[in-house]
Amino acid sequence: MSEALLLVRPTPAEANLTQLIPLGPATRFALHVFGVEAVPTASAGGFDLSGPVGSCRKMGARVSLHLSLHEWRLIAPPSETRHMVAEIQSDLGGVVTSLVEISRRNVSFQISGPNARAILNDLILLDLSDNAFPAGAATLALLGSADVVLVRPGPEALYYVECARKLGPYVQDMLTEATHAFL
Template sequence: MAPISSLAARTPALAPGRLALLAPASIAPLPPAARYVLRVDPERVAGIGLTGGFDLSGPINSCRSTDAGLAARLGPDEWLLIARDADEAAGRAVADAFSGTHHSLVEAGHRNVGIAVAGAQATAVLNAGCALDLSDAAFPAGSATRTLLGKAEIVLIRPGTEHIYRVECWRSFANYVHGFLTEAALEFQAS
């Protein structure tokens, strides 16, 4: 009988070299990362500071960055945690932090794909398919939300003050989302 291996290799949804460098905006797949969806009573989070290296202290529709990664609070009891790399140690640390507490921690690293949208026209490129007001006043640095881009559900994150956004989508929508963003950026390149 042939030996059984429990290691599964996943083909990237977007080729790593699939970079669209267009004058006003660039669209690029982000490297693989460990991602977790955490559901926990917000009262359990209040006042504990860092949890497994993630800062869960922000209000709804915000994100906080630490050395461990990014924590986007998407609902009253829901966070999307994105580790700096594909190492699963961050997830174990979060699970340990809530040990003995009623919570749900789901590994979503193979479900989601990250795409970076950056440049002077990044906001306009996103607004080609996203009806949110992405102005600095309405969607400032440290914002995160679940929304639609065209016909695909995404999580949109603006971690810093620069015009750099992180778009998280399900792998099955990755080609559509990347193509949509690239096509929108091409319109701004021509103008």
């Protein structure tokens, strides 16, 4: 993501501007755990898996998004790919999992600034108020007609939108057009 990593904060000068930034490459895995009520460990491969469904957790440079009961999106800098699979499998022990690298499949955008929530609310039919979508939230959503992952890592007006690479131009155009409506 930004500099190959999620959770980069805007500078104070940038905080007053609404910005849309296409983010750089990142290592991404889709993790599915089968046959258990809960993951038997709070972390795996340096990823915090302890958060409830709909949460975003960060451990060092690694970010986990708990998207559904048995599904996580795991994101890390590209330089950390080499040993991640073995680390995750080792930490999860004998639990049946599906771990699929989706690094090249997806792209991400950062949208930040005073109108970020309003722009996203124009395109995503979810309540993004602080009570409904608090800091540390992550969810699957529709942006226009594109499936996306929406993340609000902290209390700032800063969000991440991740989608399939083939839908990247569509999502970027939708976000750009909506951003211009607030200029």
